[in-house]
Amino acid sequence: MNTILLIILVLLLLGAFPSWPHSRNWGYAPTGLIGTVLLIFLILMLMGRI
Numbered sequence: 001m002n003t004i005l006l007i008i009l010v011l012l013l014l015g016a017f018p019s020w021p022h023s024r025n026w027g028y029a030p031t032g033l034i035g036t037v038l039l040i041f042l043i044l045m046l047m048g049r050i
Helices: 003-013 021-026 029-047
Strands: none
Touching: 003 029
């Protein structure tokens, strides 16, 4: 389950990157938000909390 969640977060991070045509007008806000969530998830996973 954790691996699936990690893969989904990485795919969301790549999909929100502003170089894609559908997300060019969004700026870096979605990428930063999803990146922060991914970082928190990785830290919790490495600490054994998840």
